[in-house]
Amino acid sequence: MTDLATDQTLATLLRIANALERIAPPARKAADLTLADAFVWHPAGSELAPVAKVNRVALSLLRGVDRVRDTLAENTERFAKGLPANNVLLWGARGMGKSSLVKSVHADTNRRLKGEGSQSGPLPLKLIEIHREDIESLPVLMGLLRPDAHRAIVFCDDLSFDGEDTSYKSLKAALDGGVEGRPGNVVFYATSNRRHLMPRDMMDNERSTAINPGEAIEEKVSLSDRFGLWLGFHKCSQDEYLAMIDGYVGHFGLAIAPETLRQEALEWATTRGSRSGRTAWQYIQDLAGRLGKPLEG
Known part of the structure; x- marks a missing residue:
């Protein structure tokens, strides 16, 4: 091969390498959870966007939910202190403060831990919101959080699944069923109007058309079993x-x-x-x- 041909080949290979570099996804950055106490997950760039001011109300203003408030606060504080804690599903009546309670308990937990004033105490607890349509990226988010020293609540508001939606499988694997399992420094909190995260007519349809009705819905209903705590919200008086x-x-x-x-x-x-x-x-x-x-x- 002549020198000219060699130079042309090298130039071609260089152009190909540059083109591949341009279209390759950016390298995943390590999450910097020191930037804020709350973040929103953007899967397109594997980015955790810090939230400067969380939209929440004081915990004392949430009325009519005393029992579930205390249960959620206790679970959250145990988790923040490095003790075993459960994933939580807050389900029930619309507008009764399910998502507000999660955000308020998170802030109140950090306030109380800070008030204890121990230099060797736990790091601030982080709240990370993942949107319903991004649930399939949950394993990626879990992998990003796994090596971090902070403990984090991954929170999904208004979680439910309809029709042929199969993204619930990603959630099941990330919470308990995968090889890696849920990271020890992460719990998952979700709110939903549905106790089993799917509409009743969808469950009835599965029963009526399946050869084995019990097995037909077991896979989908078992998703709610991944939540150790079910906290019900009912219409107020x-x-x-x-x-x-x-x-x-x-x-x-x-x-x-x-x-x-x-x-x-x-x-x-x-x-x-x-x-x-x-x-x-x-x-x-x-x-x-x-x-x-x-x-x-």
């Missing part, structure tokens, strides 16, 4: 709804006559056809806006 309203009014210093407040709050719930923590908060936003009072603190 009128008294609980009004207690939520009173708590917000006192916390934000909204000036309104008690009888007027009660009348307006009940009318607000009636026009929306439900009483819930979300309905209470929406009324408070309306009230604060009419009073010209920012909701801060």
Whole structure:
């Protein structure tokens, strides 16, 4: 081969190498969990985006959920201290504070651990949100977190599966079933309106069309078994709804006559056809806006 041919071959190989380098995915960066206490997972770039200010309310303002609040707080504190803890499924009525409770318990746990003031105490607990549509990337996220010294709650809001959706298999493997299993420094918290993470008609359809109805739904229903704690949320009573309203009014210093407040709050719930923590908060936003009072603190 002549020198010219050799040079041309080398030039061609160099162009191919450069082209492959351009289209190759970027090298996965190690997560820097010191940047914030909360992050959002972006699987496209294997990136954990820090959240400067988490959208949450004070734990004391969440009313009507005392039992599940205490159970979740206890599980979270044990985990933050390096003790065994369970994955948690918060399921039930819409608008009753499932996701709010996760975020508030996370903040309260860090506040209490910091208050203990031990130099050798646990590092701050991290909260990492993964979107429902990104569940298939959960094993990648788990692998990214596994070597980190911090402990983290991976949190998915409004988790459910429909029809032919098979991404639940990634979740099952990441939580318990895979070869590596769940990292010891990670727990998974999810909220859902469905106890078994799938609609009732989907389960009934599986039963009616399968040769073995029991086995047909067992694989999908067994997903909820990966959660050691099931915390149920139910519709609130009128008294609980009004207690939520009173708590917000006192916390934000909204000036309104008690009888007027009660009348307006009940009318607000009636026009929306439900009483819930979300309905209470929406009324408070309306009230604060009419009073010209920012909701801060």
